Amino acid sequence: MLETMRWLPGENCLELLDQTRLPSEVAFIKCRSYRDVAAAIKKLAVRGAPAIGAAAAYGLVLAAQEAAACSYKEMIKSLETAAGELKSTRPTAVNLSWALERMLGRLREAASRDLALLGGLLLEEAHAIYNEDLAGNRKMGEYGQVLIPPKASILTHCNAGALATAGYGTALGVIRAAKEAGKEISVFADETRPLLQGARLTAWEMLQDSIPVTLITDSMVGYLMAKGKVDLVIVGADRITANGDVANKIGTYGVAVLARTHGLPFYVAAPVSTVDLSLDSGDKIPIEEREQNEITHLAGCQVAPAGVQVWNPAFDVTPNHLVTAIITERGIIRPPYQENLRKTIGQDN
Numbered sequence: 001m002l003e004t005m006r007w008l009p010g011e012n013c014l015e016l017l018d019q020t021r022l023p024s025e026v027a028f029i030k031c032r033s034y035r036d037v038a039a040a041i042k043k044l045a046v047r048g049a050p051a052i053g054a055a056a057a058y059g060l061v062l063a064a065q066e067a068a069a070c071s072y073k074e075m076i077k078s079l080e081t082a083a084g085e086l087k088s089t090r091p092t093a094v095n096l097s098w099a100l101e102r103m104l105g106r107l108r109e110a111a112s113r114d115l116a117l118l119g120g121l122l123l124e125e126a127h128a129i130y131n132e133d134l135a136g137n138r139k140m141g142e143y144g145q146v147l148i149p150p151k152a153s154i155l156t157h158c159n160a161g162a163l164a165t166a167g168y169g170t171a172l173g174v175i176r177a178a179k180e181a182g183k184e185i186s187v188f189a190d191e192t193r194p195l196l197q198g199a200r201l202t203a204w205e206m207l208q209d210s211i212p213v214t215l216i217t218d219s220m221v222g223y224l225m226a227k228g229k230v231d232l233v234i235v236g237a238d239r240i241t242a243n244g245d246v247a248n249k250i251g252t253y254g255v256a257v258l259a260r261t262h263g264l265p266f267y268v269a270a271p272v273s274t275v276d277l278s279l280d281s282g283d284k285i286p287i288e289e290r291e292q293n294e295i296t297h298l299a300g301c302q303v304a305p306a307g308v309q310v311w312n313p314a315f316d317v318t319p320n321h322l323v324t325a326i327i328t329e330r331g332i333i334r335p336p337y338q339e340n341l342r343k344t345i346g347q348d349n
């Protein structure tokens with residue numbers, strides 16, 4: 001699989017795989033300032049909760065480079081400003097603020113005030129965030145694949161794969177691990193309107209790994225389930241609150257309701273960095289609303305009348321009672337989530 005991002009030590013910059021161009025073109029963007037990273041996150045060149053957290057961490061490394069001629073105090077101030085700007089790009093995925101707070105914490109707790117040394121510490125921390133995500137996804141796969149029957153048809157929504165993370169993926173990581181364990185897996189990918197992460201990215205990832213995949217439109221899920229063509233659902237998450245409510249790509253809630261109606265398990269795979277114990281329920285999660293033209297236009301073509309009113313929330317919230325289990329790198333968490341999320345994740349988040 002292609003890497004979603006790479007730090008280029010020779011050039012001291014972050015290279016991102018431009019996911020807006022996939023699958024027709026494999027192109028890269030070089031980010032030389034934190035503002036380049038913020039712009040790439042905003043336009044979804046890099047997307048998926050864990051991937052934007054890691055990219056933002058590298059964004060702070062770039063901000064530190066930009067502040068290299070400042071005093072220590074000025075550097076802290078400009079890094080806090082940069083973190084604020086990066087955080088505001090995508091408000092729903094908590095991994096973004098989690099990664100930025102972790103980076104700022106590393107800076108504040110460092111004994112040294114030497115800016116070059118601090119820049120080095122920040123780069124180390126960004127690498128750690130990236131590498132821990134990759135290792136966590138493999139672990140999540142090991143735990144999660146146990147839930148998959150020896151022969152299974154799995155529905156997923158959006159893209160919670162290698163492209164959405166440092167590699168391997170969360171929901172698609174569980175699918176990969178099930179395949180690696182010798183199970184006979186096939187996947188149905190929702191196209192995921194409006195920006196087609198399912199059609200463009202999940203379908204592409206599955207084909208790259210030779211995992212049988214069938215693309216459907218979002219409106220086909222009910223009929224697919226009614227026809228008995230799917231055994232279970234696995235999706236990723238952008239934020240999970242203390243009671244187990246799950247924010248994920250718009251359309252996930254509808255899939256969860258349909259899964260319950262058809263008696264199918266609905267699993268959520270996410271790292272503990274996606275769990276936000278500071279919010280008691282999903283109605284407190286800020287939901288990003290995006291530009292109207294993502295709905296009125298499709299691949300650059302206008303598909304709705306000019307002037308029509310549009311509502312474009314990028315995420316929805318699936319209530320905990322529809323979630324069969326949450327798969328994390330620390331194990332599988334089952335209801336009651338209020339108790340069990342805290343038990344597994346403790347005071348970390």
Ligand SMILES: CSC[C@@H](O)[C@@H](O)C(=O)COP(=O)(O)O
Pocket residue numbers: 047048049050093157158159160161164165169170171197235236237238248249250314
């Ligand atoms: C491992 S990625 C989990 C979620 O971030 C993913 O399911 C999702 O909703 C991504 O939305 P996107 O708008 O493409 O960033």
